[in-house]
Amino acid sequence: MTTQTQxxxxxxxxxxxxxxxxNNEPWFLSVDICNALNIANxxxxxxxLDEDEYQTLNLKDTVGLTDSIANQVQxxxxxxxxxxxxxxxxxxxxxxxxxxxxxxxxxxxxxVLPQIRKTGQYSQNNQQIAPLVEPxxxxxxxxxxWLRFASMWFALYNSLEVLATLEKxxxxxxxxxxTTAYTHATEYQTTLGxxxxxxxxxxxxxxxxxxxxxxxxxxxxxxxQYQPKGSSGLVRI
Numbered sequence: 001m002t003t004q005t006q007x008x009x010x011x012x013x014x015x016x017x018x019x020x021x022x023n024n025e026p027w028f029l030s031v032d033i034c035n036a037l038n039i040a041n042x043x044x045x046x047x048x049l050d051e052d053e054y055q056t057l058n059l060k061d062t063v064g065l066t067d068s069i070a071n072q073v074q075x076x077x078x079x080x081x082x083x084x085x086x087x088x089x090x091x092x093x094x095x096x097x098x099x100x101x102x103x104x105x106x107x108x109x110x111x112v113l114p115q116i117r118k119t120g121q122y123s124q125n126n127q128q129i130a131p132l133v134e135p136x137x138x139x140x141x142x143x144x145x146w147l148r149f150a151s152m153w154f155a156l157y158n159s160l161e162v163l164a165t166l167e168k169x170x171x172x173x174x175x176x177x178x179t180t181a182y183t184h185a186t187e188y189q190t191t192l193g194x195x196x197x198x199x200x201x202x203x204x205x206x207x208x209x210x211x212x213x214x215x216x217x218x219x220x221x222x223x224x225q226y227q228p229k230g231s232s233g234l235v236r237i
Contacts, residue, residue, distance in 0.1 A: 010112050012036050012104060019112070020057070020078060026113075028084050030054065030077040036104050037091055045087060046077060053083030084108070089186050090179070146202055147216045153195045154219035157226070160185050160192065193228030200224065 010017045015036040018029045034042035046054055058075050079087065088108075093099035163185035171178035203220060210217040 012107050017112070022078075026081055027055075027057075027078040028081075030079045030083075033079060033084055033087055037087060037101050039087065039091070045090070046079070048090075049079065049083045049086055053080050053086060054078070081113070085187065086183070089183055092182070095186060143206065146199075146206065147208070147213075147220070149199055150203060150219045150223055151216060153192070153199060153223055156188065156195070157192060157222060160188055189228070192226065196223060196226055196228065 008019045008021075010019065013036075015032065017032045017036060020027045020029070030046050031042065033039075034045060039045050055078055056075050057078050085105075088094050088101055088105045091099075091101035094101040094105055096102055163181040167178055167181040167185060170181055200223065203223070206220060208217040208220055
């Protein structure tokens with residue numbers, strides 16, 4: 001069966017990043033991502049992705065892609081948006097300002113993905129379509145229930161702090177969990193940023209006694225003072 005694909009090319013510094021729309025979802029050519037991130041062993045990096053983050057696309061079964069691929073190539077590897085983020089975050093310099101992975105991550109989150117979602121199509125033209133209005137659900141929660149959400153945010157915050165602290169000692173003893181600790185501590189910063197944006201307005205008028213409800217007070221204070229790191233600061237709700 002023939003797959004309808006739509007190809008767009010974005011330019012990151014000296015690299016071309018080809019993006020394919022499959023079922024209205026962006027898929028990136030893995031070779032382009034690995035080249036941009038200076039990943040030498042791209043095959044090894046791709047093999048470590050989850051099954052739903054990578055697939056091989058047979059060019060004979062596609063429409064609209066073959067013009068940009070060498071004639072002798074019969075298939076290409078593509079990674080999902082999640083797979084692309086995984087490749088970026090597994091680069092040790094992904095959070096180091098000025099590094100190639102850091103610049104690439106900032107470029108993707110600030111330029112490419114917003115452009116894709118703003119126009120509703122995978123191209124760099126200025127044609128736009130009306131965005132879909134997402135239905136809103138209204139719920140009434142008690143103060144205690146909202147504070148429990150703040151407590152759950154605080155639990156995630158503490159867990160990521162522990163993972164970030166453990167990363168270097170785990171790597172020092174050669175543990176494979178060093179990479180896992182780094183990936184989770186970095187990747188789930190996005191979740192902290194998203195949750196903060198949702199919860200903070202709801203908790204704006206809450207005051208908690210620091211002695212009678214010490215845990216909730218600390219959770220609420222930490223939430224309000226938290227500054228999102230990396231791509232989480234770019235999330236818009």
